[in-house]
Amino acid sequence: MSAPTYGYIFKEGLWHNNTGLVQLLGLCPLLAVSTNVVNGLGLGLATMLVLTATNFAISTIRDFARSELRIPVFVLVIAALVTAVQLLINAYFHDLYNVLGIFIPLIVTNCAVIGRAEAFASKHDPLRAAIDGFAIGLGFAIVLMVLGGIRELLGQGTLFSDAHLMLGESWRAIELQFWEGGEGVLLAILPPGAFFALGGLIACKNLIDAHRKKHTIAPPSPNNAAKTAAYAKAVS
């Protein structure tokens, strides 16, 4: 198996193998925390940090961890790194820490983290593993933020509310309010709204994929033939 290129790793993490939209891993924090953009950003960044660090650490020790013992070893490494990130957030973003609460320590149990450790980091060199962790984490963070944005906008008519909790007082200016009173479709903020919005996002992604597939295969011009063949191979 040849090592994947960095571009390929990024494309996989951000789109084709996105944690939130394709793998559907880590749905518990994804659905629970995405009540607004800033919460999504906070948890997304924390998860991204953890994923990059764990993927790197696990890739460096992949030759020493015996295969019978690898899962406990991975879990120990992940738990240690998550604890470190949790303490960092508590120290520097205490308000955000209070908002995210239990979901920061729960990054340990995020299936995406152990999933990437097992599926990618344990088979590739540290640099590629770290980039993969970063890309997967970024994809997760983007989905969290988009989901948070949809729910926040529908549910209370704002965007980026509480941005100052995370980014400092100077960011209060980007807190948008679209209508007075803060009343909206309450359902969007409640748990069912998370499922509806995520379902909608996945549908959009599938729609875009189907559209692109149709347009990639449709023009069989000679200079596109190699690309089409490669794509067909990748799809099958």
Added chain:
Amino acid sequence: MLPLKTPSSPHAHAMSSVSIVMLKVIVALIPGIIASVYFFGWGTLINVVLAAATALLSEAFVLRLRGHAVMPALLDGSALVTALLLAVALPPIAPWWISVLGSLFAIVITKQLYGGLGYNPFNPAMAGYAFLLISFPAAMTTWLLPEVVSGVHLNLIESLRVIFLQKWPMELHVDAVSMATPLDLIKTQLGVHRTISEIRFGTSIIGDFGGKGIEWVGNWYLLGGLWLLYMRVITWHIPFLMLATLFAFSTLFSLYDPDVYSWPMFHIFSGGTLLCAFFIATDPVTAATTPRGRLIYGAGIGALIYIIRTWGGYPDAVAFAVLLMNIAAPTIDYYTQPRVYGYDK
């Protein structure tokens, strides 16, 4: 010799089709709608028109997106029935976007996204109602005082202004003509430790059985429902078991402590109980289909309505009870398949 009336083949069947069934349901709803208009003014009718228009337009739009034929699906009347059932359950002074959003949610998300008529696991009208109740609790629990209590009659223009602009006629104030629903009233008053009889006789909005006006509208739904039974559009199992269970539960608890638990007839004639029993719980798509299954399904709805009304957080429970039993319906059907004659179980 007895004359044998069996004609020779081909035998004509009942000419039953989705359109005919839906048409009968709509006809059966008309007395209740007229009663609503009589007691609560034009609002109900405006809601019906808004919801029906939204339902038909959105159904046509989604069907086009899905590449299905539009006209046959629209003409079967199922979207219209959904819109009617939703609209009659809404408060008569609900703002116009309540009817529109509820109808959109019912048709687009609950019905068409699951595959259209016959494929939806949840009753669209009740899912739309639950969506509205959870999303806009204030607008959904402000009911218009019946005209027999307030003495105020809103004409068509005034009703339109209230629904579209939230502008009341000059001499009226919202609080003077609106009320919490009787179910809501009982719930909040119990919360401040008043007894049922104090609440019942200390207010002008509760009549002989349920809320004034609402109990009479319920009667006309009952009449429509009985006509549906007579026409064999529905069977007796679900309505009977649902009402019997609700009655049994409320009698039992009311006998145990009449200060805390409302009297049985109140439960039967309040909220959407009668509408639900004959028109919503009997939805052929989302209800259980085996005879024994229907009994269990009806009893489940009755029990859940009582439990959620009495101990739950929302004043009326019909939508939640129906949706919960919708989830259970496939399992109920699975375990109540009739035994085929000649085979062991």
